Amino acid sequence: DTGVSQDPRHKITKRGQNVTFRCDPISEHNRLYWYRQTLGQGPEFLTYFQNEAQLEKSRLLSDRFSAERPKGSFSTLEIQRTEQGDSAMYLCASSADSGGDTDTQYFGPGTRLTVL
Amino acid sequence: AQSVAQPEDQVNVAEGNPLTVKCTYSVSGNPYLFWYVQYPNRGLQFLLKYITGDNLVKGSYGFEAEFNKSQTSFHLKKPSALVSDSALYFCAVSPRNDYKLSFGAGTTVTVRA
Numbered sequence: 309d310t311g312v313s314q315d316p317r318h319k320i321t322k323r324g325q326n327v328t329f330r331c332d333p334i335s336e337h338n339r340l341y342w343y344r345q346t347l348g349q350g351p352e353f354l355t356y357f358q359n360e361a362q363l364e365k366s367r368l369l370s371d372r373f374s375a376e377r378p379k380g381s382f383s384t385l386e387i388q389r390t391e392q393g394d395s396a397m398y399l400c401a402s403s404a405d406s407g408g409d410t411d412t413q414y415f416g417p418g419t420r421l422t423v424l
Numbered sequence: 425a426q427s428v429a430q431p432e433d434q435v436n437v438a439e440g441n442p443l444t445v446k447c448t449y450s451v452s453g454n455p456y457l458f459w460y461v462q463y464p465n466r467g468l469q470f471l472l473k474y475i476t477g478d479n480l481v482k483g484s485y486g487f488e489a490e491f492n493k494s495q496t497s498f499h500l501k502k503p504s505a506l507v508s509d510s511a512l513y514f515c516a517v518s519p520r521n522d523y524k525l526s527f528g529a530g531t532t533v534t535v536r537a
Contacts (some may be wrong), residue, residue, distance in 0.1 A: 350527030
Protein backbone atom coordinates (compact mmCIF):
# COMPACT_ATOMS: atom_id res chain seq x y z
CA ASP A 309 0.00 0.00 0.00
CA THR A 310 1.57 3.29 -1.07
CA GLY A 311 -0.93 5.61 0.58
CA VAL A 312 -0.42 7.94 3.53
CA SER A 313 0.29 6.04 6.74
CA GLN A 314 0.01 7.21 10.34
CA ASP A 315 1.26 5.74 13.56
CA PRO A 316 -0.10 4.98 16.05
CA ARG A 317 -3.72 4.51 15.03
CA HIS A 318 -4.92 4.95 18.60
CA LYS A 319 -3.35 6.62 21.61
CA ILE A 320 -4.72 6.84 25.13
CA THR A 321 -2.85 9.07 27.52
CA LYS A 322 -3.31 10.79 30.83
CA ARG A 323 -3.70 14.53 31.09
CA GLY A 324 -0.36 16.27 31.31
CA GLN A 325 1.58 13.66 29.36
CA ASN A 326 3.33 14.33 26.07
CA VAL A 327 2.41 12.44 22.90
CA THR A 328 3.96 12.23 19.45
CA PHE A 329 2.35 11.08 16.23
CA ARG A 330 4.05 10.13 12.99
CA CYS A 331 2.91 10.56 9.39
CA ASP A 332 4.50 9.03 6.31
CA PRO A 333 3.20 10.71 3.14
CA ILE A 334 2.90 9.23 -0.31
CA SER A 335 6.52 8.89 -1.39
CA GLU A 336 6.62 11.43 -4.21
CA HIS A 337 4.54 14.06 -2.41
CA ASN A 338 6.37 17.16 -1.24
CA ARG A 339 3.45 18.78 0.55
CA LEU A 340 2.21 17.51 3.89
CA TYR A 341 -0.70 18.71 6.02
CA TRP A 342 -2.03 18.08 9.52
CA TYR A 343 -5.71 18.41 10.40
CA ARG A 344 -7.70 17.78 13.57
CA GLN A 345 -11.19 16.32 13.58
CA THR A 346 -13.42 16.33 16.63
CA LEU A 347 -16.60 14.31 16.96
CA GLY A 348 -19.39 15.56 14.74
CA GLN A 349 -17.20 18.08 12.94
CA GLY A 350 -15.22 18.25 9.75
CA PRO A 351 -11.44 18.32 9.82
CA GLU A 352 -9.78 21.61 10.75
CA PHE A 353 -6.46 22.69 9.28
CA LEU A 354 -3.51 22.77 11.68
CA THR A 355 -0.34 23.18 9.64
CA TYR A 356 1.30 22.66 6.26
CA PHE A 357 4.79 21.74 5.04
CA GLN A 358 6.41 22.20 1.67
CA ASN A 359 9.33 19.77 1.86
CA GLU A 360 10.93 20.48 5.26
CA ALA A 361 9.63 24.04 5.53
CA GLN A 362 6.60 24.69 7.72
CA LEU A 363 4.81 27.36 5.69
CA GLU A 364 1.60 27.94 7.60
CA LYS A 365 0.24 27.30 11.06
CA SER A 366 -3.33 27.69 12.22
CA ARG A 367 -4.16 29.65 15.35
CA LEU A 368 -5.53 26.29 16.57
CA LEU A 369 -1.93 25.17 16.93
CA SER A 370 -1.20 26.40 20.43
CA ASP A 371 2.28 26.60 21.94
CA ARG A 372 1.84 23.07 23.24
CA PHE A 373 1.76 21.74 19.68
CA SER A 374 4.82 21.38 17.49
CA ALA A 375 5.19 19.77 14.09
CA GLU A 376 8.36 18.88 12.24
CA ARG A 377 9.37 17.42 8.93
CA PRO A 378 13.15 17.34 9.29
CA LYS A 379 14.16 15.66 6.04
CA GLY A 380 11.16 16.53 3.94
CA SER A 381 9.78 13.02 4.19
CA PHE A 382 7.91 11.86 7.28
CA SER A 383 6.46 14.33 9.77
CA THR A 384 5.83 14.27 13.50
CA LEU A 385 3.22 16.12 15.51
CA GLU A 386 3.93 16.48 19.22
CA ILE A 387 1.50 17.64 21.86
CA GLN A 388 2.99 18.60 25.20
CA ARG A 389 1.09 18.63 28.49
CA THR A 390 -2.00 17.13 26.92
CA GLU A 391 -5.44 18.37 27.96
CA GLN A 392 -8.79 16.63 27.67
CA GLY A 393 -9.73 19.10 24.95
CA ASP A 394 -6.96 17.66 22.79
CA SER A 395 -8.94 14.44 22.39
CA ALA A 396 -9.62 14.17 18.66
CA MET A 397 -8.67 12.41 15.47
CA TYR A 398 -5.45 13.79 14.01
CA LEU A 399 -5.32 13.42 10.27
CA CYS A 400 -2.34 13.73 7.98
CA ALA A 401 -2.59 14.38 4.24
CA SER A 402 -0.13 14.81 1.42
CA SER A 403 -0.17 16.18 -2.10
CA ALA A 404 2.16 16.53 -5.04
CA ASP A 405 3.66 19.85 -6.09
CA SER A 406 4.16 18.92 -9.72
CA GLY A 407 2.33 16.89 -12.31
CA GLY A 408 -1.36 16.79 -13.00
CA ASP A 409 -2.75 16.22 -9.53
CA THR A 410 -1.27 18.94 -7.35
CA ASP A 411 -4.63 20.05 -6.01
CA THR A 412 -5.75 16.86 -4.33
CA GLN A 413 -4.87 16.04 -0.75
CA TYR A 414 -4.78 12.34 0.10
CA PHE A 415 -5.47 11.47 3.69
CA GLY A 416 -4.11 8.85 6.02
CA PRO A 417 -6.24 6.74 8.40
CA GLY A 418 -5.69 9.13 11.28
CA THR A 419 -4.52 8.83 14.88
CA ARG A 420 -7.29 8.86 17.46
CA LEU A 421 -6.12 10.52 20.67
CA THR A 422 -7.99 10.07 23.93
CA VAL A 423 -6.82 12.13 26.90
CA LEU A 424 -8.09 10.84 30.23
CA ALA B 425 -12.00 33.50 4.98
CA GLN B 426 -13.62 30.54 3.32
CA SER B 427 -16.44 28.41 4.70
CA VAL B 428 -18.59 25.45 3.75
CA ALA B 429 -22.16 24.63 4.73
CA GLN B 430 -23.71 21.21 4.52
CA PRO B 431 -27.32 21.96 5.47
CA GLU B 432 -28.36 18.36 6.11
CA ASP B 433 -26.87 16.38 9.00
CA GLN B 434 -28.42 13.19 7.64
CA VAL B 435 -29.73 11.92 4.33
CA ASN B 436 -31.72 8.70 4.13
CA VAL B 437 -32.54 7.00 0.84
CA ALA B 438 -33.62 3.60 -0.37
CA GLU B 439 -31.22 1.51 -2.38
CA GLY B 440 -31.62 2.19 -6.09
CA ASN B 441 -32.98 5.71 -5.56
CA PRO B 442 -31.08 8.88 -6.45
CA LEU B 443 -28.83 10.34 -3.79
CA THR B 444 -28.07 14.04 -3.34
CA VAL B 445 -25.85 15.58 -0.67
CA LYS B 446 -25.93 19.36 -0.58
CA CYS B 447 -23.02 21.77 -0.18
CA THR B 448 -22.75 25.54 -0.41
CA TYR B 449 -19.56 27.52 0.01
CA SER B 450 -18.14 30.95 0.55
CA VAL B 451 -14.68 31.87 -0.71
CA SER B 452 -12.87 34.83 -2.22
CA GLY B 453 -12.26 34.39 -5.90
CA ASN B 454 -12.56 31.16 -7.81
CA PRO B 455 -12.74 28.08 -5.62
CA TYR B 456 -11.30 24.63 -5.64
CA LEU B 457 -14.08 22.28 -4.45
CA PHE B 458 -13.80 18.71 -3.19
CA TRP B 459 -15.88 15.85 -1.89
CA TYR B 460 -14.48 13.26 0.49
CA VAL B 461 -16.09 10.22 2.10
CA GLN B 462 -15.26 8.79 5.51
CA TYR B 463 -16.09 5.30 6.69
CA PRO B 464 -16.11 4.48 10.44
CA ASN B 465 -12.68 4.74 12.06
CA ARG B 466 -11.07 5.51 8.73
CA GLY B 467 -9.46 8.53 7.16
CA LEU B 468 -10.98 10.60 4.38
CA GLN B 469 -11.18 9.09 0.92
CA PHE B 470 -11.13 11.46 -2.08
CA LEU B 471 -14.19 11.23 -4.34
CA LEU B 472 -13.98 14.11 -6.80
CA LYS B 473 -12.99 17.72 -7.31
CA TYR B 474 -13.81 20.81 -9.32
CA ILE B 475 -10.88 22.95 -10.36
CA THR B 476 -11.91 24.49 -13.67
CA GLY B 477 -13.73 23.62 -16.87
CA ASP B 478 -16.91 21.61 -17.15
CA ASN B 479 -19.31 22.33 -14.29
CA LEU B 480 -20.29 18.65 -14.05
CA VAL B 481 -17.54 16.61 -12.48
CA LYS B 482 -17.51 12.82 -12.41
CA GLY B 483 -15.67 10.92 -9.73
CA SER B 484 -15.20 7.56 -8.09
CA TYR B 485 -17.90 4.92 -7.48
CA GLY B 486 -20.45 6.56 -9.82
CA PHE B 487 -20.58 9.87 -7.94
CA GLU B 488 -20.79 13.21 -9.68
CA ALA B 489 -21.11 16.82 -8.59
CA GLU B 490 -22.24 20.01 -10.27
CA PHE B 491 -20.51 23.32 -9.69
CA ASN B 492 -22.97 26.21 -9.72
CA LYS B 493 -21.17 29.53 -9.42
CA SER B 494 -24.28 31.72 -9.17
CA GLN B 495 -25.67 29.64 -6.31
CA THR B 496 -22.22 28.95 -4.82
CA SER B 497 -23.14 25.28 -4.60
CA PHE B 498 -21.41 21.99 -5.26
CA HIS B 499 -23.97 19.25 -4.63
CA LEU B 500 -22.89 15.60 -4.73
CA LYS B 501 -25.13 13.19 -6.63
CA LYS B 502 -25.43 9.53 -7.46
CA PRO B 503 -28.20 8.30 -9.77
CA SER B 504 -28.69 4.96 -8.00
CA ALA B 505 -27.53 4.58 -4.40
CA LEU B 506 -26.08 1.39 -2.94
CA VAL B 507 -26.17 0.19 0.66
CA SER B 508 -22.36 0.37 0.57
CA ASP B 509 -22.61 4.15 -0.03
CA SER B 510 -23.67 4.56 3.60
CA ALA B 511 -20.96 6.75 5.13
CA LEU B 512 -20.07 10.28 6.22
CA TYR B 513 -19.57 12.75 3.37
CA PHE B 514 -17.58 15.97 3.57
CA CYS B 515 -17.49 18.91 1.20
CA ALA B 516 -14.35 21.05 1.24
CA VAL B 517 -13.22 24.30 -0.37
CA SER B 518 -9.98 26.19 -0.80
CA PRO B 519 -9.22 29.42 -2.60
CA ARG B 520 -7.26 29.00 -5.78
CA ASN B 521 -3.55 28.49 -5.01
CA ASP B 522 -4.17 28.15 -1.28
CA TYR B 523 -3.63 24.63 0.01
CA LYS B 524 -5.61 24.97 3.19
CA LEU B 525 -8.90 23.08 2.96
CA SER B 526 -12.00 24.19 4.86
CA PHE B 527 -14.49 21.41 5.47
CA GLY B 528 -18.18 21.32 6.14
CA ALA B 529 -19.51 19.54 9.22
CA GLY B 530 -20.38 16.46 7.20
CA THR B 531 -23.55 14.65 6.12
CA THR B 532 -24.30 11.11 7.21
CA VAL B 533 -25.79 9.11 4.37
CA THR B 534 -27.80 6.00 5.14
CA VAL B 535 -28.94 3.82 2.27
CA ARG B 536 -31.51 1.22 3.31
CA ALA B 537 -31.92 -2.05 1.48
